[in-house]
Amino acid sequence: MTSIADTRIAVVGAGLVGSLLACYLGRRGYTVDVYERRPDPRSIPAERGRSINLALSERGLDALRRIDLVDTVMAPALPMHGRMIHGKDSSLTFQSYSSSGDRAINSIGRGALNETLLDAAEATAGVQLHFDSRLADYDLATNTLTLEHGGSLNSVTADVVLATDGFGSVVRQSLERIGRTSVVTDMLEFGYKELTIPARDGAFAMDADSLHIWPRGASMMIALPNPDQSFTCTLFWPKAGDGGFGTLETPDEILAHFTAEYPDAVPLMPTLVEDYQYNPVGLLATIHSDPWQVDGKVGLVGDAAHAILPFFGQGAMCGFEDVVELDRCLDEVADDWALALPMYQERRRVNSEAIAQLAKENFVEMRDKVGSKSFLLTKKFEHALEKVLPGTYLSRYEMVSFTTIPYSEVIERAKKQQRVMAVAAGGAVIAVATLTTALLRRVSGSDD
Ligand SMILES: Cc1cc2nc3c(=O)[nH]c(=O)nc-3n(C[C@H](O)[C@H](O)[C@H](O)COP(=O)(O)OP(=O)(O)OC[C@H]3O[C@@H](n4cnc5c(N)ncnc54)[C@H](O)[C@@H]3O)c2cc1C
Structure with a gap:
């Protein structure tokens, strides 16, 4: 040998x-x-324009x-402790990645x-x-x-x-x-394009401790911080058709679309039109x-x-x-x-x-669900369960990002936990209903 x-x-x-x-x-x-x-x-x-950070x-x-x-x-890594969700009305909502709030993924x-x-x-x-x-x-x-x-x-x-x-x-x-x-x-019908939010007055123009997401249902933009205090934004849009990369050409069309979809980002992107026009569309598969x-x-x-x-x-x-x-x-x-x-x-x-x-x-989840109230509630409930059952209940995100539990086991564990969540949620509903009934009875004087 x-x-x-x-x-x-x-x-x-x-x-x-x-x-x-x-x-x-x-x-x-x-x-x-x-x-x-x-x-x-x-x-x-x-x-x-080629995947600058990860x-x-x-x-x-x-x-x-x-x-x-x-x-x-x-x-040089920059920790990101959660997602910052940017609404179409320029609202901001922070969602921690972990129940303890101290776990982070790192932009590098x-x-x-x-x-x-x-x-x-x-x-x-x-x-x-x-x-x-x-x-x-x-x-x-x-x-x-x-x-x-x-x-x-x-x-x-x-x-x-x-x-x-x-x-x-x-x-x-x-x-x-x-x-x-x-x-x-398996080619995805979506592609990606990178844009930039440069440093503003020598500092980050947005919160640097977050992975920023502009969820827009059928598409999205995300941004991760860089050590030079800029952000790299990535658009994930359909390659063609409605809302796709092919639909915007002139500077006016580009600006109008971004102002409607990502209003808070536009003032932070002085090279938006140029970046959009010249950066390539990457394929995803x-x-x-x-x-x-x-x-x-x-x-x-x-x-x-x-x-x-x-x-x-x-x-x-x-x-x-x-x-x-x-x-x-x-x-x-x-x-x-x-x-x-x-x-x-x-x-x-x-x-x-x-x-x-x-x-x-x-x-x-990223382009659609993260922006919804029910998603926020589910996350809160998950984090509460993680605190009550430390080490026993771990969200799918935490298992993938903060452990080395084999990915195939993550899927199995997440399925079992979903069943536990459903039972716990059912239990909570019954408890609330029981309590409400008891209170109503007391108010109406019928519980003695
Ligand atoms: C938009 C985007 C965002 C991403 N974000 C993340 C993230 O946040 N976290 C994460 O973990 N992953 C992320 N990824 C995935 C990650 O980039 C890839 O999984 C990773 O780069 C794979 O590494 P690799 O070395 O296998 O392949 P590659 O990085 O593609 O490297 C292949 C190398 O082989 C060389 N090569 C190719 N052909 C030849 C040839 N014929 N002869 C000699 N050399 C050759 C290339 O030049 C290159 O250097 C992201 C990917 C994309 C597209």
């Missing part, structure tokens, strides 16, 4: 998941070559903690996170990063990567290939072409692939295996959990990849399917 140091691993893609994976594998003692199609992001400015929560923190990176990553720059992970990977013995190296093709029979670098092609082989090349993974497509994996792409590995030679990790919708802020978190689980599997089978990759797939696929479902459901 080949020793760990003699096992050559090729990681394709140095995004969030690929760079974290390289750190983990390097620490195990592997020789790891990471191939990334882009130039080194540490030496170029960020792309315009929410980092417990699952990601857990993965970073295990390799002592959490303090570096969290240094995607670029900064990626750069910290790249620095850490580069500093890990055995890891080599190769930028401007685009995977053009992958051959499973020989585990060969054909890479394009500066206009010329070269080939490299590896003992194990790990694909972290994201949503449009070339490795996954190569496996699909030869029938070694099957892929279902869920990728379901199966299997995620072939013969212990090649494995899919992160978005390459399971891109999900962004509405629970869990896509990267789920990819980070993949890395932790793969590392755990390697521990359990003494680095036998033929056993580790199937074990990893078995444990993770069910969970990625679960969070894919939760993320889809959360879109409806």
